[in-house]
Amino acid sequence: MNKILILIFLTITLSGCANSLAFLGPASSVVGGGNIAQSAVSSAVSYGVKKQTGMSPTEHAVSYVQKNNPQNKKEKCLEFIDVTNSEACAVFKENISKTKKKNSRGKKKYFR
Numbered sequence: 001m002n003k004i005l006i007l008i009f010l011t012i013t014l015s016g017c018a019n020s021l022a023f024l025g026p027a028s029s030v031v032g033g034g035n036i037a038q039s040a041v042s043s044a045v046s047y048g049v050k051k052q053t054g055m056s057p058t059e060h061a062v063s064y065v066q067k068n069n070p071q072n073k074k075e076k077c078l079e080f081i082d083v084t085n086s087e088a089c090a091v092f093k094e095n096i097s098k099t100k101k102k103n104s105r106g107k108k109k110y111f112r
């Protein structure tokens with residue numbers, strides 16, 4: 001219980017440090033045994049996107065969801081888990097169904 005309270009406290013107090021701590025990603029992956037090259041490229045790309053567009057990749061994703069789901073409709077990401085209701089899942093499911101329709105039309109045209 002104490003660990004949870006400490007984590008919540010640190011999350012709230014250190015949330016402003018996220019941008020400056022982004023460069024520690026590659027260093028933390030070495031300690032965790034992850035792939036340092038992948039982590040370094042990911043951090044570099046994220047920094048480049050932020051520098052070029054003024055928005056982080058996460059902010060781009062949030063704006064995409066807001067643009068494509070203006071009525072804030074929520075759907076389950078996974079049918080067997082009730083906790084997964086979100087606006088992003090509604091947008092992703094809609095895009096997947098549109099892509100499936102396009103692909104099925106294309107297959108019918110070529111395989112007749």
